[in-house]
Amino acid sequence: MNNTSRIKKNYQFIKFQKLVIVSVLIGFLSAFLGVALKKITEYYEEIFFHKATVNPLFFVIFPIFGLSVIYFLREYLFRKKENKGIKEIFESTNSKSKNLPNYKIPSHFINGLLTVIFGGSTGIEVSTVVASATIGSVAQRKQNVFKQYKTELICAGIAAGITALFSSPVAGIFFALEVISRKVTRAFLISNLIAVTVAFGLISLLDEKPLFALTITTWHLKAIPYFILLGILAGLNSVYLTRCVLFFKSQFSKIETHYYKIIIGSVILTVSLLLFPQLYGEGYHALKTLFNPTNEIPLTLSLALTYVGIIVLKPIVTSATLASGGDGGVFAPSLFIGAFLGLLVASTLNTFFNVNVIPLNFMVIGMAAVLSASIHAPFTAIFLVCGLTNDYTLFLPILMVCLISKYTAKIIYPYNVYTYTPSLTK
Structure with a gap:
């Protein structure tokens, strides 16, 4: 024994x-x-x-x-x-x-x-x-x-x-x-x-530095209602991203000649990039510019249309890239959309309602919120964005908004790009 x-x-x-x-x-x-x-x-x-x-x-x-x-x-x-x-x-x-x-x-x-x-x-x-x-x-x-x-x-x-x-x-x-x-x-x-x-x-x-060098100072309790609004909008945007990816993959799968897929995807990409060069690649180059404090300027009509155009087009060009044979997923697009969405919400509140929220905070929280809703993984999104910025000042509002965005997305559409299969909807 x-x-x-x-x-x-x-x-x-x-x-x-x-x-x-x-x-x-x-x-x-x-x-x-x-x-x-x-x-x-x-x-x-x-x-x-x-x-x-x-x-x-x-x-x-x-x-x-x-x-x-x-x-x-x-x-x-x-x-x-x-x-x-x-x-x-x-x-x-x-x-x-x-x-x-x-x-x-x-x-x-x-x-x-x-x-x-x-x-x-x-x-x-x-x-x-x-x-x-x-x-x-x-x-x-x-x-x-x-x-x-x-x-x-x-x-x-x-x-x-x-x-x-x-x-x-x-x-x-x-x-x-x-x-x-x-x-x-x-x-x-x-x-x-x-x-x-x-x-x-x-x-x-290797002395790897955080992707985004940011200085986040503080956040205020009065911003909580606006954070909740951002969470709901992030959930809606993530559903739009998910549905775009699934729709394009479904439609492109009907095209038998693969080079036609490449041509169609390339045309969509080219037109979008000529309109908004910020959509090129991961888009992190655009986000680094976006995080510059000089971007805290009043929202004009042309600027608002630029932000809206980027938010609307990003899921389309991402979907076209993947459906035409490109390799990748929704991580970077979610972070990209979230940052622009956060800036649009903060700029709208400050310009038209004199709320005086901090745009940088909304951009960072928006990144986490859209990612959380897109992959249905709030805690991944929280620690990933905090790691990206090497700052945990916004931990509590990010936690709150990530949970709101995830459950908003799940209520509207219970699947994400990883969990969806056609048989589930039959």
């Missing part, structure tokens, strides 16, 4: 040791992939966007060239398989036999990069998530002892990837929990905590 107990104890200890080691490796590789993709994308996106602003002809050339290259790579290098984004992860975690194939790492890395730098109006977040999930999936398949930890190790890769992108280990864990796993086990806590710790250690070693 004692020998049996000792053998079991030793086996459990060895299994724990292996889980720790593999979690460290997953954390490092996923974080390294995330940092590399972010750095390369930022570098080339800035160069190509500058070229296009100097010569608008590139707004015509870049989208069709980028989408064509992605199609060529998919046809001749990546097994003619379309990237389905986070739904690929669900298919893997919900099946004992189905795994994320190894080629998903280079496929999402390369296609995500090409999509954004050539003007596709999405982001690299979902590309990073699927690629880092595949790292966890590959590790899980290497030894029989890890087969029971399939979901946990996939989540560890995802959590580390999110940590690398947004400098927020808490957001990484919450995203893996709220969106992918939806349950906490001991193995989940061990593997994910180790992976995000390693990831955060790597980005600290």
Whole structure:
């Protein structure tokens, strides 16, 4: 009896040791992939966007060239398989036999990069998530002892990837929990905590700075009713984004010749970019300009029309990008829409109602609110945006508004782009 107990104890200890080691490796590789993709994308996106602003002809050339290259790579290098984004992860975690194939790492890395730098109006977040999930999936398949930890190790890769992108280990864990796993086990806590710790250690070693350098001073209780209004509007906008993505994917799926999809998507992108260059790529370059304090100016009719045009067009160009073969998801578009929505609401209140709210606060809260409603993950959105800005001053209003926006969206439309399947509505 004692020998049996000792053998079991030793086996459990060895299994724990292996889980720790593999979690460290997953954390490092996923974080390294995330940092590399972010750095390369930022570098080339800035160069190509500058070229296009100097010569608008590139707004015509870049989208069709980028989408064509992605199609060529998919046809001749990546097994003619379309990237389905986070739904690929669900298919893997919900099946004992189905795994994320190894080629998903280079496929999402390369296609995500090409999509954004050539003007596709999405982001690299979902590309990073699927690629880092595949790292966890590959590790899980290497030894029989890890087969029971399939979901946990996939989540560890995802959590580390999110940590690398947004400098927020808490957001990484919450995203893996709220969106992918939806349950906490001991193995989940061990593997994910180790992976995000390693990831955060790597980005600290590399001295990665927050994406947005902001100074948030305070917020006032009198702004709470307006925060609630922002939460409701964010929920409505997220439903619009979700429905746009689903509608475009449905309509484009009826087109049999893929190059027609590329042409239609490119035309939509080109026209939109010529009207509003801020829609190019992730749009973070536009947000950095938006966060400049000099933007606190009275709302004119032309400025209001610009904000409204951007908010209305962003879901359309994002949907066209994804439906015509681009790689990405709704992370960056949600943050982008939320910032412009927050600025529009604050500017309207200040200009026409003399409320004197702080536009910067509304932009930051708007980012979190639209993201929360778009992916139905309020705690991910809270810690992700706080990590982006490296500031927790607005934690309480962000918490309140994220919950309002999520439940507003769920009441209007119970699905998001990850959970919707056509069979659910029949």
